[in-house]
Amino acid sequence: xxxxxxxxxxxxxxxxxxxxxxxxxxxxxxxxxxxxxxxxxxxxxxxxxxxxxxxxxxxxxxxxxxxxxxxxxxxxxxxxxxxxxxxxxxxxxxxxxxxxxxxxxxxxxxxxxxxxxxxxxxxxxxxxxxxxxxxxxxxxxxxxxxxxxxxxxxxxxxxxxxxxxxxxxxxxxxxxxxxxxxxxxxxxxxxxxxxxxxxxxxxxxxxxxxxxxxxxxxxxxxxxxxxxxxxxxxxxxxxxxxxxxxxxxxxxxxxxxxxxxxxxxxxxxxxxxxxxxxxxxxxxxxxxxxxxxxxxxxxxxxxxxxxxxxxxxxxxxxxxxxxxxxxxxxxxxxxxxxxxxxxxxxxxxxxxxxxxxxxxxxxxxxxxxxxxxxxxxxxxxxxxxxxxxxxxxxxxxxxxxxxxxxxxxxxxxxxxxxxx
Numbered sequence: 369x370x371x372x373x374x375x376x377x378x379x380x381x382x383x384x385x386x387x388x389x390x391x392x393x394x395x396x397x398x399x400x401x402x403x404x405x406x407x408x409x410x411x412x413x414x415x416x417x418x419x420x421x422x423x424x425x426x427x428x429x430x431x432x433x434x435x436x437x438x439x440x441x442x443x444x445x446x447x448x449x450x451x452x453x454x455x456x457x458x459x460x461x462x463x464x465x466x467x468x469x470x471x472x473x474x475x476x477x478x479x480x481x482x483x484x485x486x487x488x489x490x491x492x493x494x495x496x497x498x499x500x501x502x503x504x505x506x507x508x509x510x511x512x513x514x515x516x517x518x519x520x521x522x523x524x525x526x527x528x529x530x531x532x533x534x535x536x537x538x539x540x541x542x543x544x545x546x547x548x549x550x551x552x553x554x555x556x557x558x559x560x561x562x563x564x565x566x567x568x569x570x571x572x573x574x575x576x577x578x579x580x581x582x583x584x585x586x587x588x589x590x591x592x593x594x595x596x597x598x599x600x601x602x603x604x605x606x607x608x609x610x611x612x613x614x615x616x617x618x619x620x621x622x623x624x625x626x627x628x629x630x631x632x633x634x635x636x637x638x639x640x641x642x643x644x645x646x647x648x649x650x651x652x653x654x655x656x657x658x659x660x661x662x663x664x665x666x667x668x669x670x671x672x673x674x675x676x677x678x679x680x681x682x683x684x685x686x687x688x689x690x691x692x693x694x695x696x697x698x699x700x701x702x703x704x705x706x707x708x709x710x711x712x713x714x715x716x717x718x719x720x721x722x723x724x725x726x727x728x729x730x731x732x733x734x735x736x737x738x739x740x741x742x743x744x745x746x747x748x749x750x751x752x753x754x755x756x757x758x759x760x761x762x763x764x765x766x767x768x769x770x771x772x773x774x775x776x777x778x779x780x781x782x783x784x785x786x787x788x
Contacts (some may be wrong), residue, residue: 388567418489418497419510420477425486428476438465438488438500445476445485447502447557449528455500461492463498476556494579495572505618515573516582522566522778529556529565538782541581544627547608549584551600551623552750557631566778584609586771588778597775598618599768603760612772614756614764621666621750622714625696625734626721629768631746651742652697652735659730661721663696665712674706680733684718697733698725719786 414421434440437453466488477487488500498509521536532542546567547556549555554563566589570582587598587609598609598617609617631653669688673695676682682699684706700722712718723730736745756764 375665382748388626401581417477418475418487418499420487420499422477424480425477426454426480428478430471430474430476432468432470432474434470436468436470441468441474442476442485442488442502446483447485451502451505455502455505455507458505459498459500462507462509463492467492472496494577496573511576514579516570518568518570518585519576520525520566520600520778522564522588522780524780524782525559525561525563525565526782528580529559533565538567539571539578539581540627542567542571542584543568545581545584546587547628549587549617550589550596552617552619552752553596554589556628560592560658562609563592564588564780566775566780568778586775588775597768597772599763599764599771601756601760601767603754605759608753610756610764612768613688616753616755618753619750620753621692622664623666624655625663625666625694626655626657627664628660636769652695652733653745655721655732655734657730657732658724659700659720661730661732662717663699663719663732664715665696665718666694667692669694669712671706671708671710671712671718673708673730674702674710677725679684679726681727682722684720685726686718691739695735695737697735698722698727700724700730 379496385745415423417427424504424780428445435760439449442452459465469492473485473491476485478485484502486501486503488502489497490500491497494509494512495514496509498507500507500562500640519537521538523532523536526532533546546565550556555665565587567587568585570585572580572582584598584600586600589596589598591771595612597612599612600607601610602608603682611617663685665684667686667688669686671684672687672693673683673685680695680697683695683697684702685693685695687693696719698721699719702719703717706712706718721730721732734745735742736748738741738748
């Protein structure tokens, strides 16, 4: 028994030792494993245009010609009329194809192996585009990426607010907002040379091009030595502007029913009527403007009349409260929805400048009633909105300090040039 156990053990030990020796001296060699060949799939990056991968598409760009329609634009691209008609019907709630306008950019995308268009993209403005997916009859509108850029400048009045700001690169919208803000403090029809202005505002930029105004941040005007800082502050859930003493720039009424323009005729009880050729009181204020210029209500209220008469032409009359009523005459057309009983908000477009009725040219005749009597609008003292509330004074003072420092750091262009 013992001898058998020993011999068996010896055999096991010998075998184990042999395996160890062989493995360390490579007597036994394992068969090499076959290498697995993995073919990497080539990844082709997407080349996106209007959010569409155009790697397999031909791109044709163009601009709308005179009197061109969706149908005539797509005719060379073998799009069946049935599809054009179907997509025109389907797109009405997104973009009415009848509004495709002269000189606007469009792009057509078609497969490289086919001459039939698959996409038609139209740009109604620099910030938006409309995609017409022709093979599946789909329509959708998208906005281009927008960058917000802050602009600031300061200058002297050498000609007029409008001309001087235009020369500094300001848009019409910036000038209009600035004039609206200071309209009750400064008569921009007769500002003296040497008045100073500064402004900080935001503008929208798409593909490096400014496409719109995004709001005033702070403003300053010095009129005959009197300083007016316009400080933005939110009170009662509304962001508005206050002067350095905490008084609101906002009043119950806008200063002008059309954006920054020229007053061609004032309230005059002894004016010679240019059409009727006789002396007749002129109980309104005339604003010269091009046909089609937007007319806005100067305050919140309710439409009481919106119709045509031979003398007034197309007009709208608005009751603001128990004291004040306004009327807007000679419109080329009344804005949609202006019917008696309609509520309107300050600044809302209610019609468009024209020369209907007894008018020699396009203008707005604006009339103002106080307690049922027509009065001179330009001489009225309109009450302002509430000033800074006592509980908001500390917070306002902090904002005021920051904004006044920002304004102080902006140089006056003419002074900067003179110092060089």
